[in-house]
Amino acid sequence: MTNNFAQFIKNMTTILVENGPELLITLLGLIVLHFIVRGVMKKFARLIIIRVSKKVGMSTEQEKRITTINALFTRIAFVLLWGVGIIVILGELNINIAPILTGLGIFGLALSFGAQSLVKDLIAGIFILIENQIRVGDVAVINGTGGLVESIDLRTIVLRDSEGIVHVFPNGLIRTLSNTTKDWSACVLDISVAYKEDLERVEEIMKEVGEDLRGDKEFGRYILKPIEIFGIEKLSKASMVIRIRIKTQPLKQWMIAREYRLRLKKAFDKHDIVVG
Helix, strand or coil, X not given: CHHHHHHHHHHXXXXXXXXXXXXXXXXXXXXXXXXXXXXXXXXXXXXXXHHHHHHCCCCHHHHHHHHHHHHHHHHHHHHHHHHHHHHHHHHHCCCCCHHHHHHHHHHHHHHHHHCHHHHHHHHHHHHHHHCXXXXXXXXXXXXXXXXXXEEECCCEEEEECCCCCEEEEEHHHCCCEEECCCCCEEEEEEEEEECCCCHXXXXXXXXXXXXXXXXXXXXXXXXXXXXXXXXXXXXXXXXXXXXXXXXXXXXXXXXXXXXXXXXXXXXXXXXXXXXX
């Protein structure tokens, strides 16, 4: 056993010495190709975005989808590149790769019988991408957990919540998926005011604050439609709750909500409106 191992080390040393330059060139070539592929894929994505923008205009949603699909194909290209590269390196080491490929084939066959969940994840991932359900950069709620979508693969989706915790969901185990930032978003606010206040007057003030915010140079560009006042949502012991909604561009609802609350508070103070 010891003699065989020593002979193996001797043979590998001889091969490395004889084929060292070729191996180094191959490895450097793979590294260079890795960066070239990454650069080409990024440039290709930018080119598509520019061309679509010139023809029909590029929305944030379209850009998200292009970025997501581009990242997926980039990973696939890397796997193929390094897979072929490893086979080439093994050939330069005079290692017979036929038994390895045969073994991989047998292993793959055996794996297919026990990897039903993996196949399920892959199929689910394909449909998620084809149906454009979610993209990198969206804010989504998956199986009751919300967060920013950081990556989408054929097998998993990765979310990062507001506390910075990363959640990984196998695609095949996703039961519910809610995309809160697809096409447009909205901030829905429940405003409590005292019973003694005149409802029509309060709603008029709310509408004025909404229009003032919509006309603001900094915030108005993110608001898609005028404020919607739905009326009294519920009645409590001390106050009545008025629900409103402001449609915004994706991911801008929280910023608009905070600014609207600030301006509404100032307006209520100015008009002596008592909140509940």
